[in-house]
């Protein structure tokens with residue numbers, strides 16, 4: 001048996017910005033994407049002003065000024081850190097947890113069913129707010145899909161921020177009014193197809209014939225219908241190591257020189273390798289890409305990529321940087337204005353079961369120790385306290401973030417001062 005709770009942080013990025021900056025409380029607030037391009041998160045006040053997601057900053061700037069809307073560059077170091085604090089707090093209340101995204105988690109509350117779960121979730125909510133400063137909403141239901149619905153209602157229609165969808169009568173009423181396009185996992189295209197079949201609400205979908213729908217759509221649709229019926233098909237997936245790790249960024253301005261591209265790529269490799277080691281894996285290969293802007297009509301366009309297998313699996317930053325750079329040199333062409341480069345670490349395996357090359361000259365025990373030490377220093381004294389010289393010192397290619405908040409929780413120099 002399962003009782004799921006979907007915990008979702010309200011307007012997560014905007015809420016993070018408010019934790020250490022009370023001036024942003026109660027005013028319309030938006031968070032901008034990389035390079036301060038467009039709006040990616042909004043406070044409730046900003047939503048009320050009908051600022052859409054994706055609104056381009058340069059077009060909306062005057063509107064923001066006129067309406068006293070505050071804006072911030074995105075600060076992923078802060079969001080990532082607050083996210084782990086929220087998740088750690090949740091794990092205190094319920095060890096059966098699946099971290100679904102940076103701001104969402106599923107809990108299986110079944111083993112805690114001797115509590116009044118609504119009250120228990122209220123406690124979780126106030127504890128998380130008190131410990132981290134982040135407001136959350138919780139939806140309770142017998143399946144993950146229904147827990148998503150419950151969370152939606154919790155956020156939109158309750159004052160308490162907790163909504164329980166376990167009672168069948170309540171579920172009946174809610175599903176009747178719940179549009180299919182808001183159901184978890186129904187894409188725009190499926191929503192359109194379903195509407196053409198006169199299926200417009202979650203209740204209508206629930207009451208459709210699951211087997212027929214499987215034939216018309218797929219087994220995923222069948223499962224979704226069962227989930228709406230209260231039959232749990234999607235179990236809690238506990239933390240799973242990622243199969244690939246991606247790291248890339250757009251440049252603040254276009255980059256022409258190979259040397260700068262190499263620096264940028266090396267920095268992304270360093271970040272990816274850190275994540276690789278955190279999840280205790282090694283990579284067996286790498287995919288490297290670069291491209292110019294694909295929208296700029298005036299300049300010549302070019303894009304290329306390359307994949308390479310390593311002679312032996314590794315999580316050593318220096319080793320992977322040297323492969324990444326040699327891949328980059330193979331696809332780099334001079335004279336283009338590049339907008340982005342990046343990489344993906346491929347074929348990740350558990351670092352305990354790695355097979356070493358018999359003829360390898362790398363002393364992997366020594367190199368593991370070195371990497372562990374570097375990671376420890378960087379965790380303790382802040383990111384990039386120790387870094388590879390190929391990442392460059394001045395990093396002119398870095399993206400724009402003119403309105404970024406301090407890294408309150410991950411950088412000593414950015415700690416909040418109380419005067």
Ligand SMILES: [Mg+2]
Pocket residue numbers: 008009010011012103
């Ligand atoms: Mg959210």
